[in-house]
Amino acid sequence: MPAAYKLNRTENDLFGLVWFGLVWFVYELELMNFGGKIKSPAYLAINPMGKVPAIKHGDTVVTEVVAICAYLADQFPEHKLAPALDSVLRGSYYRWLFFAAGPLEMAMTAEAYNWDINGKNVQSVGCGYISDTVNTLEMALKNGPYVCGEQFTAADLVLSSYIGWEIAQKNLEARPVFNCVMLVSSSVNLRCRLPCAAP
Numbered sequence: 001m002p003a004a005y006k007l008n009r010t011e012n013d014l015f016g017l018v019w020f021g022l023v024w025f026v027y028e029l030e031l032m033n034f035g036g037k038i039k040s041p042a043y044l045a046i047n048p049m050g051k052v053p054a055i056k057h058g059d060t061v062v063t064e065v066v067a068i069c070a071y072l073a074d075q076f077p078e079h080k081l082a083p084a085l086d087s088v089l090r091g092s093y094y095r096w097l098f099f100a101a102g103p104l105e106m107a108m109t110a111e112a113y114n115w116d117i118n119g120k121n122v123q124s125v126g127c128g129y130i131s132d133t134v135n136t137l138e139m140a141l142k143n144g145p146y147v148c149g150e151q152f153t154a155a156d157l158v159l160s161s162y163i164g165w166e167i168a169q170k171n172l173e174a175r176p177v178f179n180c181v182m183l184v185s186s187s188v189n190l191r192c193r194l195p196c197a198a199p
């Protein structure tokens with residue numbers, strides 16, 4: 001089973017909901033603190049970025065929250081957190097996982113730190129205007145019940161975690177579909193599936 005590294009903060013942090021899902025898998029959990037163990041040589045040997053989360057599974061180290069979720073979903077298929085390799089749903093699965101790691105993380109950081117995305121730079125900025133990313137996220141989620149259709153996947157875990165954190169940080173407006181997605185993911189995490197028709 002994997003060892004996992006996570007910040008010593010509340011379960012509502014950036015990776016809280018994702019992590020809540022990952023405890024299905026995680027055997028050993030090592031908590032980090034800002035400026036402390038996270039920048040120690042021992043941890044930098046695991047992640048030279050000095051950032052969490054990270055996991056070690058046998059000799060394999062995986063960093064980047066979305067990669068960790070995708071990796072664990074593949075390694076522990078009994079949890080059915082990824083569409084089958086030959087399923088066409090794999091297209092949506094990859095699409096929204098990478099959307100979270102790319103445009104969504106970038107747009108939320110841009111919002112948090114007032115980055116100037118304007119007519120001169122928007123064509124080169126991966127998230128476009130912040131509203132482009134937020135509207136696309138809403139579009140992806142509104143047909144439900146899950147982002148890949150009928151199957152709850154690691155992509156839902158990732159997106160709901162980002163959404164929860166970013167709403168709490170006031171970087172993302174609490175649109176009805178975003179609230180709904182968080183509720184559904186929490187429920188699935190608690191092993192009681194409550195498919196939700198988005199408003």
Ligand SMILES: N[C@@H](CCC(=O)N[C@@H](CS)C(=O)NCC(=O)O)C(=O)O
Pocket residue numbers: 007014034035038050051052053063064065066
């Ligand atoms: N792109 C990374 C982001 C990781 C990240 O920013 N982690 C923050 C969590 S708040 C961290 O470890 N910060 C500690 C530091 O930079 O010292 C991922 O997806 O995992």
